Amino acid sequence: METVRQILLEIENTGRCVIDLGEIGNKSVTTLNRRQHMARLAYELNQRGVVPCPELKEQLKAKLYNYRLLVNEGWIVEADEWRIENLSWEAHDFLAATREDSRWDRVKQHVKDRGDDVSLMPFSTLKAIGEKLLTDWMMSGG
Numbered sequence: 001m002e003t004v005r006q007i008l009l010e011i012e013n014t015g016r017c018v019i020d021l022g023e024i025g026n027k028s029v030t031t032l033n034r035r036q037h038m039a040r041l042a043y044e045l046n047q048r049g050v051v052p053c054p055e056l057k058e059q060l061k062a063k064l065y066n067y068r069l070l071v072n073e074g075w076i077v078e079a080d081e082w083r084i085e086n087l088s089w090e091a092h093d094f095l096a097a098t099r100e101d102s103r104w105d106r107v108k109q110h111v112k113d114r115g116d117d118v119s120l121m122p123f124s125t126l127k128a129i130g131e132k133l134l135t136d137w138m139m140s141g142g
Contacts, residue, residue, distance in 0.1 A: 001118050001126060003066045005098060008091050011076065011084055017067055073123065094123065097130025106133050 007017050070076045075091040078084055087095075098104040107130045111118045118126065 001121065003062055004070065004123070005095075005104065007063065007067055007070060008075070008087065008095055009099070011087055012092075012095055016084060017063075017076075075123070090123075090127065094127040094130065097127060097134050103130060103134065 010017050071078060075088050076084060077086045077088060098107055107126060108118045110129055111121060
């Protein structure tokens with residue numbers, strides 16, 4: 001769920017989802033825009049003479065997988081394959097409830113205190129918990 005939250009925050013802040021490869025070896029690798037398939041990504045890296053380590057490959061797969069889930073769920077509205085039009089109302093509500101790290105930490109702690117794993121919780125449940133905690137905070141005078 002950390003990845004999902006990061007993707008939504010990136011889109012809200014920049015209008016795009018970036019796969020930042022940072023520095024690999026001695027070569028600086030520029031960011032690649034969202035939804036590039038693994039084959040295209042591998043081609044781009046190969047063109048730059050970069051061989052990503054297994055850990056980086058897993059991070060890339062996870063980010064692309066979560067991005068596709070958000071698109072399928074309707075939380076990310078794409079204009080076409082390469083451009084994001086907007087986030088859905090649901091995504092904005094989720095971010096309103098979890099945007100601040102302290103609020104997100106409270107949501108995760110709330111789930112953990114009940115013996116659950118935040119990574120296994122549905123988006124809608126995490127959003128509901130975040131909204132409830134935010135509502136309780138607002139009602140108490142913030």
